[in-house]
Amino acid sequence: MNKQASVSSFHMALLFLFFMTGSSIVIVPSPLTNMAGNGAGISLLIAMAAGTLLLGGVHYLYRQSPNRSLIEQGRLMLGSRLTLVLLIPFTCVMFWNVAGIVIEIGIFFKSTMLKETPTYAVSTLFFLMIALTAMAGIEAMARMAVILLALMFGFIILVWLLVAPLYHPEYLLPVMPEGLPPVLHAAYVVYGFPYSELIVFSIILPFVRSEDTPRLGKQLYIALAINTLTLMASVICSIMVLGPLSGDLKYSLFQLARLIYIQEIIERIESVIGFSLIIGFYFKASILLLILMRTLKELLRLSNERLLVFPVAFICLLLSLTTYTQESKMEEIVNVTWPLLNSLAYGLPLLLIIAATFIRKRMKRSKPPSGENRETEVP
Template structure:
């Protein structure tokens, strides 16, 4: 059965999902918002992400083999659950289009400037759709090795860049009070920790024995903790290298790789970070598109293994990527930093918490 995964694979997919594009894209805007206090924002947002796991795992345990819309229909009626499902679907489509757009912009601006943006978008969308179509059981096995290579390159990059670190840059300044910290928490919770709400569609696919249900939650929590450690490492490495200019360095790890020079053996390592950026984002886009197709199938009461709507959904995300991407990088940066966190909170976090609260109330009443 290709639509089933083990608890270990679920934890690995969660790590890939949270780390994905964020390991390259998070440092610069987070540092621009919160300066040297970025590590405080990151730890606080990761703590909120761990708390969000509680309702997700609890609902999956209480309603085994039922997805978010199915147990939502039992708890808050089918019409309300359908509205919540449509809200989640809009978030998933937006995220898939955004990740594909981000990869295309990176390739177009940093590697192949003379190639049309549309070519990248179409080819990446096709690759994501084809990978999602094989089923989560198959691509979950492949993503583990790919993510391992990405993390090895990131560690390798940070290690070689370490001679250029300036520890004085790490000291928190608090020159603007706590306002930048709250803003930073808002931003990084929306991208990526609040996004794990969409795992409400993937957790029903986890096949585990009753006695290992608790272990599934622990493995997912470990994945969030490892992701927080990874993002903390790349963010602090960026601060230690560039200092006050860190917030102006788009694709921070790519820029850090450009500073590496160890005699004439190791230099110009940005190609490795370019690979990491593309592969990690590709994996996250695949997970989100697969989750979106599960949501659409559930809304239409189709079998989970139905693949007929996957390519139309991918075509829709391609059109959105091209339409929004043509408006320029500045417009996309505004969407990511301003609109996306609110979208995640409104269409992801709040509905899950509402359904969870209703489940607690009904359990007490019964």
Template sequence: MRTKEKIGAYQMSFLLFTFMTGSSIINIPGPLIAYAKNGAWISLLLALTAGGIVLSCILLLHRKFPDLSFIEASEAVVGRWLTICLAIPAIWFQFHMAGGIVLDIGLFMTSSMMRQTPLYVFTLSMFIVVALTVRSGLETMSRMFVLPMFFVIVFVFLIIILASNHYDMKSLLPVMPDGFKPVLLGAYFAYGFPYVELFLFSMLLPYVNSDEQSMLSKGMYAALLLNGFCLLCVTLTTILTFGPMAAERKYSMFEVAQTVDMMGVIQRIESVIGFSLIVNSFMKASITVFVIKETFTKLFRVQNDKLLVFPVSLACFLFSMLFIAKGETRWVNAVTVLHPLEATVAYLLPLLVVTIAASFKKKSSSRG
């Protein structure tokens, strides 16, 4: 079944940058520095390399099956039943991702801004907005995300500049105080969040206009590199500002913004980082829910995919409430320790199986 909606190659690249940068620009530095210490930037470079490999597999599969999503390409290569087996962990983890992204917004709000408000108020409200956004379609999403993402990047780099008077260059040394093992642990964390999550775009690439396929690879790699640059900047900013205490900063850029005080005129601007986290997470959650809807549509050949949006969003909300019911400590452990392993099984393994199988297939196929 051909996709009715179509977007440009650069719009898809922008969606990739939005998805990858998303909540990670606020959430990555603290846990990453906790793992890798001053070598966090090396961990990011290693994880970025792994992300480039994942993206290469996705683009290779797309070149072979330009009109097919991952589910459709998998059916063409390995058959329907094996595709269903590969899709089950992927679907579960997509729900895990969507629920976790929105849950993080709620935890941020209840811990940093509105402590007396029940958590479900934020998560349910956000999923309602996400559902309405997903129903509007990918073309609308690719247009409406441009302006908010532009302001988010401006806000983040403005804070990086304004906080520069607190930087201590000595905090960057020694680079690997505990050897290379912590750097590898940091790379493992950053690989799982956000780089292996690139897999979701294997479901979206058929939306790109056929006459812009030649520009797609360049745009996607450029988006990935720009994402890596942004994450490097915020990670180094956290280390330069807080030094040995950087690993204890959960929402690091929010706390960096709290240090900004220029002659009593420019101060208390951490609210813009709160805005950035909410907007970024909303955009990433919208893309994730859209992919869940696409996965069900292609796997079960649903004719009216918009009917799935609200049930899927409700299921994601219930997932988020189930996560936090086990306690915030277990949730944090799941994100920082188990998330990369689960993502490898749910995303990377199916991608590698289908890509390797497709590489032995002589003729490409498409579905009209």
């Protein structure tokens, strides 16, 4: 672990909040409402419960070895070979994850603001920005997160407030018109994105300063709660304004911004809102690229991960331009395959390392001290 780079637990929690909220605030509300209807809030709570369990596992491993990442803990508990076998799929899925975020950036621009701009041009510029940000390191990114997170959340709250005259609370009823199955299906999808992805954050938790270790867990749980409340507020606001159309219109928060009109003074602000939402895409992709670089560095035992920035970004760019060529197929993958794939690629290594750590800890506790093994002499 490079001790020269370190951040406070507060800044790490901000990065975690950005990682969980960055792209999900734009992508999640519309398909979630489309699947669960007015029960979308219940789906979010179920998915958050699953995410809280995963965060509990990540925090458990961190408390056992604050200076070791998930890879280092895996080598200690499972051995180098088994860890390598488990983390090859882990790393491959992370490549697709970075590519998927930038694909969503391109689709967002193509659907809303830059309709005539080729997707490859948008993706190339974003990967260049993302690579330069990841190269700056976690300390610079943590300082950036304070400003960018305030900007993103400020514009989101501004949208909630300015569309308040259009709210119709009666649209929130009935809560589950089609019963429980659609709610559970939506919870499964939201668990896959973004909650199951929080496991990869365990790679960079050792960057937290040692004196801040006791406070980190509480701050991460608070960040997860803020993420869920933000998503839920966005879903509820969309339903109260758009009603049944909230699930049919993509990027519902952007659609709300298009409806803002106050006395010919405030109108047509959706472009400003759109670019503020793009901040979330950009910064989450930067964090994920930083985690991917760190993972490759530890797996390959390299001395400097900065050498990997542009090659890795270029591979992700090629994946983004060739893997998901049709938007409908990408939606099918996200709604069906992605939660299962994340559970296997991300969740399985975490569970095995937790199990091995727990068993070894119990064995150490049950093993008596060497002095107690001596038989007591009978006179």
